Amino acid sequence: xxxxxxxxxxxxxxxxxxxxxxxxxxxxxxxxxxxxxxxxxxxxxxxxxxxxxxxxxxxxxxxxxxxxxxxxxxxxxxxxxxxxxxxxxxxxxxxxxxxxxxxxxxxxxxxxxxxxxxxxxxxxxxxxxxxxxxxxxxxxxxxxxxxxxxxxxxxxxxxxxxxxxxxxxxxxxxxxxxxxxxxxxxxxxxxxxxxxxxxxxxxxxxxxxxxxxxxxxxxxxxxxxxxxxxxxxxxxxxxxxxxxxxxxxxxxxxxxxxxxxxxxxxxxxxxxxxxxxxxxxxxxxxxxxxxxxxxxxxxxxxxxxxxxxxxxxxxxxxxxxxxxxxxxxxxxxxxxxxxxxxxxxxxxxxxxxxxxxxxxxxxxxxxxxxxxxxxxxxxxxxxxxxxxxxxxxxxxxxxxxxxxxxxxxxxxxxxxxxxxxxxxxxxxxxxxxxxxxxxxxxxxxxxxxxxxxxxxxxxxxxxxxxxxxxxxxxxxxxxxxxxxxxxxxxxxxxxxxxxxxxxxxxxxxxxxxxxxxxxxxxxxxxxxxxxxxxxxxxxxxxxxxxxxxxxxxxxxxxxxxxxxxxxxxxxxxx
Amino acid sequence: xxxxxxxxxxxxxxxxxxxxxxxxxxxxxxxxxxxxxxxxxxxxxxxxxxxxxxxxxxxxxxxxxxxxxxxxxxxxxxxxxxxxxxxxxxxxxxxxxxxxxxxxxxxxxxxxxxxxxxxxxxxxxxxxxxxxxxxxxxxxxxxxxxxxxxxxxxxxxxx
Numbered sequence: 001x002x003x004x005x006x007x008x009x010x011x012x013x014x015x016x017x018x019x020x021x022x023x024x025x026x027x028x029x030x031x032x033x034x035x036x037x038x039x040x041x042x043x044x045x046x047x048x049x050x051x052x053x054x055x056x057x058x059x060x061x062x063x064x065x066x067x068x069x070x071x072x073x074x075x076x077x078x079x080x081x082x083x084x085x086x087x088x089x090x091x092x093x094x095x096x097x098x099x100x101x102x103x104x105x106x107x108x109x110x111x112x113x114x115x116x117x118x119x120x121x122x123x124x125x126x127x128x129x130x131x132x133x134x135x136x137x138x139x140x141x142x143x144x145x146x147x148x149x150x151x152x153x154x155x156x157x158x159x160x161x162x163x164x165x166x167x168x169x170x171x172x173x174x175x176x177x178x179x180x181x182x183x184x185x186x187x188x189x190x191x192x193x194x195x196x197x198x199x200x201x202x203x204x205x206x207x208x209x210x211x212x213x214x215x216x217x218x219x220x221x222x223x224x225x226x227x228x229x230x231x232x233x234x235x236x237x238x239x240x241x242x243x244x245x246x247x248x249x250x251x252x253x254x255x256x257x258x259x260x261x262x263x264x265x266x267x268x269x270x271x272x273x274x275x276x277x278x279x280x281x282x283x284x285x286x287x288x289x290x291x292x293x294x295x296x297x298x299x300x301x302x303x304x305x306x307x308x309x310x311x312x313x314x315x316x317x318x319x320x321x322x323x324x325x326x327x328x329x330x331x332x333x334x335x336x337x338x339x340x341x342x343x344x345x346x347x348x349x350x351x352x353x354x355x356x357x358x359x360x361x362x363x364x365x366x367x368x369x370x371x372x373x374x375x376x377x378x379x380x381x382x383x384x385x386x387x388x389x390x391x392x393x394x395x396x397x398x399x400x401x402x403x404x405x406x407x408x409x410x411x412x413x414x415x416x417x418x419x420x421x422x423x424x425x426x427x428x429x430x431x432x433x434x435x436x437x438x439x440x441x442x443x444x445x446x447x448x449x450x451x452x453x454x455x456x457x458x459x460x461x462x463x464x465x466x467x468x469x470x471x472x473x474x475x476x477x478x479x480x481x482x483x484x485x486x487x488x489x490x491x492x493x494x495x496x497x498x499x500x501x502x503x504x505x506x507x508x509x510x511x512x513x514x515x516x517x518x519x520x521x522x523x524x525x526x527x528x529x530x531x532x533x534x535x536x537x538x539x540x541x542x543x544x545x546x547x548x549x550x551x552x553x554x555x556x557x558x559x560x561x562x563x564x565x566x567x568x569x570x571x572x573x574x
Numbered sequence: 575x576x577x578x579x580x581x582x583x584x585x586x587x588x589x590x591x592x593x594x595x596x597x598x599x600x601x602x603x604x605x606x607x608x609x610x611x612x613x614x615x616x617x618x619x620x621x622x623x624x625x626x627x628x629x630x631x632x633x634x635x636x637x638x639x640x641x642x643x644x645x646x647x648x649x650x651x652x653x654x655x656x657x658x659x660x661x662x663x664x665x666x667x668x669x670x671x672x673x674x675x676x677x678x679x680x681x682x683x684x685x686x687x688x689x690x691x692x693x694x695x696x697x698x699x700x701x702x703x704x705x706x707x708x709x710x711x712x713x714x715x716x717x718x719x720x721x722x723x724x725x726x727x728x729x730x731x732x733x
Binding site for chain 2: 030032033034035036064066068106118119120123124128130131133149152155182185193195226228233235266268270271272273274275276277279313315316317319320321322356357358359360374376416422424457459462463465467490492493496531533534535536537538571573574
């Protein structure tokens with residue numbers, strides 16, 4: 001109750017400030033922030049044999065308030081998970097509390113923050129702290145950060161702190177240093193761009209282990225190089241993490257101590273109408289947590305499932321499809337070592353690559369037609385690291401440039417075409433291979449799927465439009481066939497409505513299924529909803545069924561249990 | 575539960591538009607140069623349209639594609655510059671440059687890789703459009719309606 005009063009007090013003080021905001025220009029003081037609320041009313045679903053949880057109405061709420069005066073900015077974020085957080089969020093998100101706060105001074109050459117801050121070094125393979133509310137990730141660091149930019153071409157960052165977990169911070173201390181140097185600027189090169197960067201990230205955590213075979217301070221280093229010349233570009237970075245104890249399976253082992261590394265190379269060629277991009281990556285033992293041992297919430301659940309105290313960001317480098325069916329068998333980057341003696345799974349990372357090709361057939365050409373035609377081709381392949389693996393005692397020795405068994409592949413083509421000013425269409429064709437046994441270290445199921453997804457959008461009047469998307473997936477195992485339909489009607493910039501259904505059929509409920517518990521019948525996952533937007537406000541209401549499985553953003557995923565119910569979300573910035 | 579809802583709604587009633595200036599954040603452009611999100615876009619009477627998008631966001635890409643078709647005409651009629659702010663993180667960031675070129679977009683593109691700019695504006699979802707003129711935020715649009723370009727252009731002309 002005290003917290004509500006506190007929150008109310010904060011709110012009322014803001015409202016006073018913001019009402020005088022028209023005068024703010026004179027004083028240069030400025031109040032800004034945002035509000036986000038995601039609520040769900042879970043219902044019983046007799047057909048699915050789902051009973052709603054003990055608290056059927058649940059809500060995640062976030063309020064961020066910042067105040068800026070000249071070069072100074074301060075902010076606080078409050079979060080409320082009341083009466084409980086949405087299903088399967090980190091159990092440490094409980095009740096209502098102040099979650100982050102900061103004070104920042106920023107000028108052209110110096111940027112200093114005390115309190116909670118977000119930061120990413122390079123591509124984030126050693127350090128990334130960020131917030132993703134849909135995944136329940138907020139791994140901001142509480143401490144201090146300073147960024148110096150003595151010249152246009154040099155940027156230096158130093159930081160220190162502990163990582164946020166729930167409404168608290170973890171025990172591990174993080175030290176970081178980063179530099180970005182723009183060589184082409186320093187040497188006044190006009191035709192090419194060359195830059196380099198170096199990072200150091202240290203994580204120090206006391207251990208209770210007697211005679212540990214690893215140091216309490218784990219050091220990691222990264223060097224990167226970016227080059228571009230006219231239409232051609234090339235970037236590469238190498239990351240190394242010093243020897244540290246590995247989780248086996250969910251607690252660290254004093255006899256399983258190894259270093260980690262990551263190599264990322266990207267190059268391409270791009271000019272108007274054409275783009276070609278190639279990314280290659282090798283990851284070995286790059287699970288990097290600010291506390292070595294995850295927190296155990298129940299025998300089946302640890303903080304690892306909630307991406308808690310994760311220091312780095314190892315995204316899966318595959319195309320992020322907007323097709324619903326293409327997100328059923330979704331790849332998660334294999335950054336960790338996993339040796340499971342029960343089923344013989346042994347993996348130490350991943351190696352593979354992704355190619356993207358974009359091309360526009362010109363207007364007036366035979367394939368371009370009157371309005372032009374755009375194509376996008378994408379292919380990705382990811383494999384286990386080849387090497388010698390020992391199940392017991394756990395050990396491995398990998399080859400550097402060699403691939404083992406395939407985890408996942410995705411080959412896809414997307415064609416977009418405008419037929420006339422009011423009618424536009426696209427079609428996506430996707431082939432995916434997903435080895436569930438190897439990726440999830442679980443049941444021996446491999447899925448090969450083929451998806452076709454055409455879509456048209458038609459402008460009825462200048463403001464009203466309708467979009468119809470149809471999808472079908474044929475899969476050779478697990479839940480086999482899926483058909484999906486989505487119809488979206490936009491009345492104007494403020495109002496839109498949608499109905500959708502995903503129908504799963506043709507599978508044998510006695511066969512090996514990835515989810516061997518829920519929804520073992522031909523099932524419709526229907527949904528309908530509406531959204532109202534005005535200015536920065538958006539209110540969305542939906543009703544329907546949620547398939548159990550992974551919800552992913554940026555290649556990081558959260559498992560959501562099967563559910564049915566009503567959802568209400570509200571966002572507003574001010 | 576009821577109390578927190580009550581608080582939220584009370585709050586909503588109180589809050590009026592107070593963020594009338596764009597925060598200044600240093601972001602890289604496609605050449606790797608650091609650009610100031612606010613300070614480098616302050617020419618008098620130019621309408622700056624900041625369009626937040628991502629390579630994986632279908633409505634965003636559709637919107638930018640549609641505006642791209644008419645961008646030349648718009649530029650002849652009003653003093654406008656579109657800044658396409660990509661919120662792609664390092665998973666998809668490398669696809670931005672080939673996609674922008676592959677689609678033949680002629681926008682200024684900024685990379686908000688760790689979403690500092692997006693967070694400073696409390697943007698929850700993309701597409702999200704912020705229009706700035708003479709250093710004041712004059713219009714915000716938080717969705718995309720297919721074919722809404724002409725309506726949007728009328729709005730811009732009235733600013």
